[in-house]
Amino acid sequence: MSSPRSTQWAQLLALPDQPALPLQGRLRAAVVQAILDGRLGPGAPLPSSRELAALLGLSRNTITSAYLQLMDEGFLEARPRSGVFVARDARPVAAAPAEPLVGRSGQSGQPPDWSARVLRSLLDRPTLAKPDQWRSYPYPFVYGTHDPQLFPTEDFRECCARSLARSQLPHWTPDFETDDVPDLIEQIRTRLLPKRGVFALKEEILVTVGAQHAYYLLAEALFDERKFVGLEEPGHPHARNSFSMRNPRWVEVAVDEDGLVVDALPAVDYLYVTPSHQSPTTTTLSLERRQWLLRKAELQDFVIIEDDYEAENLYQGTPMPALKSLDKTGRVIYVGSVSKSLSPALRLGYIVAPRALIAELRATRHAMVRHPSAFLQHAYALFLSLGHHESHARRVNQAIQQRLALAAQALQEHLPDFEFRMPQGGASLWVQAPAWVDAAELALMARSHGVLIEAGDVFFATPPYPCPFFRLRLSSIGASHIPAGIRALALAVEELAQARGEARPRAVRPH
Structure with missing residues (x-):
């Protein structure tokens, strides 16, 4: 029959349900959580490796390795002939609560009215939403x-492991400032874009944190309340909301069974379009309309933002050339994604545009997020180069x-x-x-x-x-x-x- 002390330790250090972690990692997580929660205070003794192994059904090697790692990380300390204890400074010291500010009238200060202070809010704008659970x-x-069932777990794990090899660290660990990982730019330039008929220089490509980041960057650089921006109706709500942060003048453009109705296009400064598979109707813009749209852009002097939405998901017929591939005058800004088919959580996209605009967008991106994760860029470049993407x-x-x-x-x-x-x-x-x-x-x-x-x-x-x-x-x-x-x-x-x-x-x- 187990003692109360044994039962307490078994409950306190129960391994978390994180099957992706090895047993040693799960034990370390349990100990760290108990320390940070204050349930194991400074100087508290821990069970011996033999005792804890018996309680949790683990090997003594697993317990010992976890204890040693936690000592290296400063959570535990060993005392000669005494055992293992929680380190004195294992838990960060919490700041003492401040005394409330009292004004001249003796009343406590009031918090700011954020509803009055926030100048640009998206809370009341409709967007795609799902219940919390x-x-x-x-x-x-x-x-x-x-x-x-479809996620290429082994292939993607291989690419992440290769990126973590010592020989690869110099390729992604330095601070890239305004630049991107050259390997990913090269894969986009030579492997992804030619499939859409697009040929670009490296100076004409910018990596983004997904397509929505691209929308925001373009709005920040190009839009204000004087610009007329055309959007498909119905259209992509995420683009509409990102663009709305700069409060342009909206122009609704009709969509029919052949995509954007080019003949009905009113005067605009910029036009956002999803020609490959229109969002949300899934229609494909015909070649004739694509050519007429480009001609209209020249005649009416506007710029097209082409979101090549789900262009890789083609089930019948031959791929329609991207608008960017037909563009001869530099009027098309191309937005693509490298990670959408793998997982939306990876957040990797890109913009192809004239180098003068890309230079501006690089500076804007640097002020916002510096650059997307260099590790993820490098791992995905490997994923592309090894043929896993295709x-x-x-x-x-x-x-x-x-x-x-x-x-x-x-x-x-x-x-x-x-x-x-x-x-x-x-x-x-x-x-x-x-x-x-x-x-x-x-x-x-x-x-x-x-x-x-x-x-x-x-x-x-x-x-x-x-x-x-x-x-x-x-x-x-x-x-x-x-x-x-x-x-x-x-x-x-x-x-x-x-x-x-x-x-x-x-x-x-x-x-």
Whole structure:
């Protein structure tokens, strides 16, 4: 029978649930947490390696190695013939709470009114959002995570390990100031861009912390309240919100089944466009419209910001050349991503533009974040150079193509009165519900059935009501869950119809 002391130690130093860490690392984390929480104070004795090994079911070598590492890091200290103790200065000294300021009237000072002081706020602007615990929903048709079945764990781990080799440290550990890791610039220049028909000098490429960072940099350098900026309607809400920080004058540009309606384009200074797979409708801008758009940019003297959104996700036909590849006068600024298909959390993108603008953006980026992680840049350069990026993209395309087919079949079966077009690429379906459906209301109803969808109103600068559009994103949900997810969505539609008193066509049920 275990003693109370043994039980206390077993509870205090229970290994955290971090399977990615080895046992020694998990034990070190448990000890450090107990020290920082104040549960193990300075000078507190720890169990011997033999005793703790028996309590936790670990080897004495694991305990000893963890203790030695914690001694090297200053958390523990050994005393001759006494044992192991918490070091006297292991826990940082907390600052004493300050006395409240008292004014001449004897009243305590009031905190600032931040709502009055903040000059540029995005809190009230619509954007793509998910509930806090969205990963616990069984049917997440939303953007936001990597696919554990597709993530190239071994390949990416190999590249990270190689970057940490001593011989590679000089390639990414120095302070790069305004520069980027040359290996990544070269991979972008010679491997990624030529696939889109784009050929650029190294001085014309800037690495960013994802595409959204690129939007913000461009807005900071180019926009103010006098500039007219054209955006697709519906369009990409993240670009709209990043651009809005400089308060330009918005110009809504219509989108149809062939992409941006170039003939209807009003006068603008800048035009943001997603020609490869329009966000959110997934349509591809035709070659004729691309050529006419470039000609209009010359005639009307405006600049195009091309976001080559999901250009690598192509399932049929031949790749449409990027606008940048057709640009002969330097009027196209190209925004791309190197990490989106791998994981949105990696945050690596880039801008291709004339060198004069890139030089300005480098200085702006330096003032903001200096430069994106050099380690990540170097590791991803290896990932590209070893061919892992291409093989991963092929696997992703095959998987998403399968998921699109499953989602289309399930929609036709369970929601036959909902309309959509199969995209040529990308990782989502843009769905139009019957006119009586408001997708934001449907999205709330669907949550109770475990389903998350992206309501379409967030993609519009001036959304209609009811807004019957929504996006089904397929990058965060496994293929096996898609049919059940659409069935659950159909149940939510039935509930919404009952609440609204609407009659619906009966869905086709499987035999």
